[in-house]
Amino acid sequence: MDLFSNLSLGLATALSPSALFFCFAGVTLGTLIGVLPGIGAMAAIAMLLPLTYHVPPTEALIMLAGIYYGAQYGGSTASILLRLPGTAQAAVVTLDGYPMTQSGRAGVALFITTIASFVGSMIGVILLAGFAPVLAQVAGAFRAPEYFALMVLGLVAAAMLGQGTPLRGLIMVVAGLLLGTVGTDLQSGTFRFVFGEQMLTDGLGLVAVAMGLFGVSEVIANAARPPSERPDYRVNWRAMLPTRADWRRALPAMGRGSAVGAGFGTLPGTGSSIASFVSYAVEKRISRRPEEFGKGAIEGVTAPESANNAAAQTAFIPTLTLGVPGDAVLALMLGALILHGIIPGPGLIEQQPSLFWGLVVSFVIGNLMLVVLNLPLIGLWVSILRIPYRLLYPAVLIFICIGVYSVRNAVFDVWLVLVFGLVGYGMRLLRFEPAPLILGFILGPLMEQYLRRSMSIARGDPMVFLERPMSASFLAVAAGLALWIIVSGLRRHKGAGR
């Protein structure tokens, strides 16, 4: 099929009233949770996963995706006005966004970040539409060893490029893989780590684990947060428009940010947070005015915003064409698709053209909606920031509990949420990040199957991973990445010792 007929199929899917409704619901909700500090996209998607069981898969994915990229837009609002990042991706935006507020340029910052988000997203969508079908064709030749190597690459990237030391990330990945083995072994029917508990024979529920680790632990950590200062920002249209000098500095930064974001988004295992951090570092390094960074440099807000939005869109490339998620949030969406009986992989675009192209077109529509939501309606979100957290978090907990209970009407799963909430809070105190763990948890069962299949094809010879060119190159990239991180860590170590 040519691009034109693909796009018209996508338009037909995405413009149906129900798809439009779920797209709108997703981006609105995404903006809302992005604006509110203390509820991330991960927790929101985990909370809404149960709802999507009652919705057809295309609409479900359109909505979940809308939450994901909608949160990228909303995340910057609280960062700019209150120096409280609404999402992890937006933490970078506080560095120069808040100083802009202090110098009376909050409106400009809010305006330009929305434009930057839109530019980054559109570049990401174009890459997704152009690149994903090509990649799917290449991946058609992948067999078990290639998939295993690709998952190794994704997990190593997620572990190494997260915040904190790479060692912690690796521990989280392995612990996640281990959690993935709980339940019935598909090949032998053996119960593993079940301990006689009937409810565990199907494995740990994805929804319960994700809600506990991301939702409940976040609520525990933030519940006692003192009431934050209230934003005293008044929307003033005239003051929102950037000057010509602003545009001249911001537009190239958007281009560079989008490029950085698209690169990290396409790499499996790394998503928008790392993209926004790296893009900020790039801007600071190449700027002719590095001393302005941290004091309200407009490049410092636009480049990371473009980067995280470009990454949010391109992260769908590995997720949909290879079945290896771009980051932890996409791992959850992958889980949702699998629960709907759709196995993402090279065949997805051909077998489900209306899902793929409908999704692509819905991204364009959703981003247009987001521009409307974030510019004319910015006052609404600012006033939502005035709702104190102590009124919000009980509602979040209720939503989590009812949602997880409704998946299979099991009280057991509510207890599971509690257990994983405590585990997640403990991890937080010990500075372990939950994202690589979720990625390992979702990829674990697949990875084990690919490993077993590879070994039985190769008669137990592990060299098979190095003899096949594609799998060897994935492993080489993973090794290179690990080496680079370790070497740069050691260099910093030396620098600190001096």
Place this chain on the structure above:
Amino acid sequence: MSEARLNPRAVAGGLLATALGVFAMWEGSGYAIGSIRRMGPGWFPLALGVLLVALGLALALWGLTRHAARAEPGPESESADWRALAAITAGLAAFAALIERAGLVPAVFALVALASLAAGPPRPLRVLALAAAISALSWAVFRLGLGLPLPAFAFWR
């Protein structure tokens, strides 16, 4: 402030990971291991256990160095909030205990009342209003909107 000699979070985290790894090895070796050519159900958990032990020990040892103390400096405000932890644990446990026995509304009230204690001293009127609002909202969304089998009060069935 005197300079920290070690990084207790890294040491504790590493030891916990090691313990989890030992547990996985012990439990995994109870299943059929098989051979590398025909892996049994125990092979993968056992291998993961070995990896976890190695990584956990590495993290714990690294945590004993001065460099580790400097790389991840002291408590940054993320010290445990026992009050919030206890209140929210109790709230979730109450919800789990009540949802099937008593129904949606009592479970919501119990969770909201207990979880609200995390934010500060009890404020009965506020909690009542909040719990009533959330009950009505969740009943409307989940029961009316999605048609889930969640009776407002179980004993009215």
